[in-house]
Amino acid sequence: MDILTKTVSEKFNSNVITDIVNKKSKFTNPIVKNISFGAPTTKGESYLSLVTRFSIEICEAGSDKETETIPIIVKSFPSNLARKETFRSVDFFENEILFYNKVWPCLDAFQKSKNVKNPLDIVPEYVHKFIYFAFKYFSHFRCLSAFTDEKNDFIALTDLCYSKYGGLPRNTSLNFEQTIEIIRTFRKFHAISLALNDQKPDEFQKIISTLQETYFDEKFRSWYTPVMNKLLLVLRSYLCQN
Template identity: 35%
Template sequence: MEQFKQIQDLVSPKFTWEVFETVLKKQSNSDKVKLINITLGSETSKGDSYLSTVTRFSVDYTGENNGDSKPFKLHVFGKSLLRNVARRNTYRNSDFFANEIVFYEEIWPKLDAFQKEFNALKTIQLYDEIPNYLCGEFDGSNDYMLLEDLSYQGYQSASRSDALTFERAKLVLKVLSKYHALGYAFKELHPESFQETASKLRETYFHDDFRGWYAKFQHNLSIITLDAVEKELPEVYGNRLKEIFARDYYGEAVALCAPSAKTNFKTIAHGDTWMPNLLIRFDEKKQPVHSVLIDFQLARYATVAQDLLFFTYACIDEDLRANHREDLIKYYCQEFSAFFAQFVPENPNVLTYDAMAKEMKANGMFAFNMTMEAIIMSLLDDHEVPDLDEMQGEEAVPLEIALSIVTLLKTKEKRLKVANIFKHMMDLNYV
């Protein structure tokens, strides 16, 4: 048990052998299990995980039923609260953990049970592009969750600065559309149960309670954004951006993300559809064949347009946006409607391109708020990523100090990336 104690020390004191024994029994469908060996895996790299401490490990064990013993292996991806308490409090670490654990323990089981009830009556295509949740707990001090490590199935995570090709973008949009359509069908057929389920989620980013936490950091982002736009675009774009910054633009995102928002096509949105949260599996010819969504810390009850908007700006580059944006949105709508029609066949075209285009325009300020932060953060060089573990003590540090990115973008290429995204938003009247 010394090996398990080592893992427990890395994960959480709440991660007991009794908890893990239950997990191993369930995974192997065994009455008894015996631990053989635990092997620690690689750690995450600097800047890749602001909100959690990652522990990877593999478990060899035997499972026994009626005297018959068989060997099993389980690869585990563990997420725990940040060990640095000041950093943990600075990033409101436990808020995000609580929301993701609620998703895996309360939201996803309802969605999965809903589709499997249908499948028992009539074979349908199931949505299963989600990590296998093993266990977890949150109490504000010892939060953790364990998922099956999909890297052993060939899935790879993209970096913050990667962009998708057309085929990879379609692969991700197929998965995203199925995920959205499943929740939307559940809401359509069981509205009361859906609302009860969705109400368990808590907004973790755009809420009036978080203005003091985010405002000065967002102001620093606005300085960088305005500098890029004024240096690289005609004056009209800079003037529009100044008008936006003179408004309560954070408040506009708050209103769009509120459960009471009068938006359309609302379901359980992922909330954070950028590159590090998209896993892709490749075949032996290096062709993308499957994708999985991970990290539901920002999950909320919101319009599907928000996920699609953030994906459009954070995951695909300028050329792909210019040449294939409409094609990708149409593909998403077709896949959404096809998956939804399995549950509600009388409405085979529930989501049209025109309806989605209108909804995306109505949620443009959500896209602006999310994208400006994500893109600027993705443009940071390794030496510009703050060493967050240098924080001392237990008190939260103001976010604008913890992420002190007041340096303007130094190269024309980086400025253009920020400026052209704003130009695209403005040209489409999103902002």
């Protein structure tokens, strides 16, 4: 497990692995039998973080006749300090951790209290035909563990690649059906938040006050304006050539 501490974060230690195993395993007294690493992230992807994929093979203590595998994907800070600061990784990590640990549990509890007919907690079977489409429903892309101190942050999530999902190639566009499914998913998510704001405004204000605006804030205008101007030049060049 030392390699995970060195690769992911100093805080991603054996205690974190043990906690994940105890939460996810069906065994009464699970022990780690093996840890296997997945393929590395393609160069040029995931600029906000370092992505590590691995799976934990576990069995019941005293017997290895039956095993189970827990697939995990962990996001941690980029090893390059300049990259970490340029893309404000600390801000984005903090927001995401707060969302998984505070915001979504509150929204999920609210929709369950209303006995919603089709709650936002499942992936429809027909979506499985989108083999190369990373369809990240909130509860299925479940946060297994997270830590933040602005130095050793990490977010461990269930790796959906083991459920026949995969990342969409960067040069591939979404088709109409996929786009509509994304819109429907966000429609459900925003419906829950709107209902919570209407029926429990104090609770709604409490959870949103923990988050910060990471893009559309006036204090970031000087950073984003040059970037957007450069992208506009690239877009114009492309349109002229095509």
